[in-house]
Amino acid sequence: MTESPLLFVNAAQVVTCAGPARARVGKEMADAVAQAGVAVLVNGSTISAVTDEAELRAAWPDATVVDCAQGLLTPGFVDSHTHAIFGRGRFEEQEMRAAGISYLEIARRGGGIHASVRDLRSSADDHLYALARERLRALAAAGVTTVEVKSGYGLSLEDELRTLHIIRRLSETLPMRIVPTFLGAHEIPLEYRDRESGRREYVELLVQEMIPAVAQSQLARFADVFCEPGVFTVAESREILTAARQAGLGIKLHADELAAGGGAELAAELRATSADHLAAVTDEGIRALSSAGTVATLLPGTMLFLGKTKQAPARALIDAGCAVALATDFNPGTSPTTDFPLILTLGVSQLHLTAGEAILAGTVNGAAALGLAARVGQIAPGFSADLCLWNLSDVRELPYWYGGQRCAASWTRGKPCHVHDLALSSLR
Numbered sequence: 001m002t003e004s005p006l007l008f009v010n011a012a013q014v015v016t017c018a019g020p021a022r023a024r025v026g027k028e029m030a031d032a033v034a035q036a037g038v039a040v041l042v043n044g045s046t047i048s049a050v051t052d053e054a055e056l057r058a059a060w061p062d063a064t065v066v067d068c069a070q071g072l073l074t075p076g077f078v079d080s081h082t083h084a085i086f087g088r089g090r091f092e093e094q095e096m097r098a099a100g101i102s103y104l105e106i107a108r109r110g111g112g113i114h115a116s117v118r119d120l121r122s123s124a125d126d127h128l129y130a131l132a133r134e135r136l137r138a139l140a141a142a143g144v145t146t147v148e149v150k151s152g153y154g155l156s157l158e159d160e161l162r163t164l165h166i167i168r169r170l171s172e173t174l175p176m177r178i179v180p181t182f183l184g185a186h187e188i189p190l191e192y193r194d195r196e197s198g199r200r201e202y203v204e205l206l207v208q209e210m211i212p213a214v215a216q217s218q219l220a221r222f223a224d225v226f227c228e229p230g231v232f233t234v235a236e237s238r239e240i241l242t243a244a245r246q247a248g249l250g251i252k253l254h255a256d257e258l259a260a261g262g263g264a265e266l267a268a269e270l271r272a273t274s275a276d277h278l279a280a281v282t283d284e285g286i287r288a289l290s291s292a293g294t295v296a297t298l299l300p301g302t303m304l305f306l307g308k309t310k311q312a313p314a315r316a317l318i319d320a321g322c323a324v325a326l327a328t329d330f331n332p333g334t335s336p337t338t339d340f341p342l343i344l345t346l347g348v349s350q351l352h353l354t355a356g357e358a359i360l361a362g363t364v365n366g367a368a369a370l371g372l373a374a375r376v377g378q379i380a381p382g383f384s385a386d387l388c389l390w391n392l393s394d395v396r397e398l399p400y401w402y403g404g405q406r407c408a409a410s411w412t413r414g415k416p417c418h419v420h421d422l423a424l425s426s427l428r
């Protein structure tokens with residue numbers, strides 16, 4: 001027996017984001033396409049029609065009706081950059097930072113990424129799994145139906161594989177679509193820092209042992225490197241990512257976050273799927289990303305949380321013909337938020353995007369940053385039935401309400417992902 005189709009009706013607006021099944025660049029990002037009077041038909045895991053409501057009701061009298069109760073229906077959001085597998089938060093660092101203590105000094109006092117590495121290495125799998133599960137559920141409650149999750153607090157072959165296994169377990173037990181990324185090149189671990197040759201030894205460990213083992217395990221779709229002055233150099237990043245690509249992994253980079261170091265240019269040279277952060281990207285870097293077709297993933301929550309006044313030049317990136325995506329960068333040190341709509345708010349207020357651009361940056365272009373734009377991010381026939389129903393009625397309200405949860409329900413592949421306000425939908 002086949003399941004009866006789902007028919008989503010009575011939405012104030014359906015924000016389709018419909019258009020080419022690829023990253024949207026430049027002016028293509030202007031219109032998220034909000035339509036009234038249309039319904040959405042879902043067959044199994046796929047959207048099969050988006051058209052006039054009366055017509056669909058007449059054609060599909062036996063469909064299970066989902067009453068959107070004059071809410072706003074959007075594609076489920078795609079959070080394409082998170083570090084969601086960690087143990088404890090690092091709240092003690094916030095006061096230090098506010099008092100003007102530098103990142104280096106915080107690290108010297110035992111804080112920073114190394115604190116999360118120490119913590120993860122001493123935490124049991126079940127504990128890390130339980131924490132991550134609640135955190136990903138919080139992301140789902142904020143309207144996210146697809147999430148990228150990076151490793152990178154293990155920094156040893158064993159602890160990185162352990163992290164990737166936890167991500168696999170989450171993807172098997174949560175309804176969200178989870179895309180795993182190997183970030184063994186997040187930092188040089190402390191045990192390699194105590195001698196001159198340590199850096200070189202860790203890069204060789206990454207290239208010769210960790211990347212082949214990760215590729216063989218099939219636990220990651222992408223490899224990522226923190227390419228930044230003081231972390232991994234451009235030459236080291238090139239070596240690591242070239243090995244990753246040869247092993248069959250997709251490529252992403254943390255690039256030009258705090259200082260311009262050639263990260264964006266390297267991302268373009270390697271035709272990376274995305275270059276992320278980019279608060280310090282140069283004009284040359286912008287041009288390179290545009291001609292390479294690498295998605296520029298911007299993380300305004302991080303700069304806000306760190307108290308930085310400088311944000312990525314989103315308008316210049318769009319004007320140069322780049323595809324801009326927005327993501328939370330959810331992590332314990334520099335962006336402890338799961339509030340995806342807040343990132344849209346910051347996209348408008350800090351990055352000067354329009355509401356439509358911010359929404360496309362969180363849907364179609366987020367999907368493109370994960371290589372999923374052919375199937376994810378649009379309410380259009382043939383796309384995965386990843387939908388989000390909001391207790392809002394106008395598309396401009398999504399980035400307008402500042403914090404707080406207004407996601408009533410969401411679906412991934414046509415199945416419930418998150419249900420908050422059952423009264424709003426007819427799923428009760």
Ligand SMILES: [Zn+2]
Pocket residue numbers: 081083254329
């Ligand atoms: Zn990051």
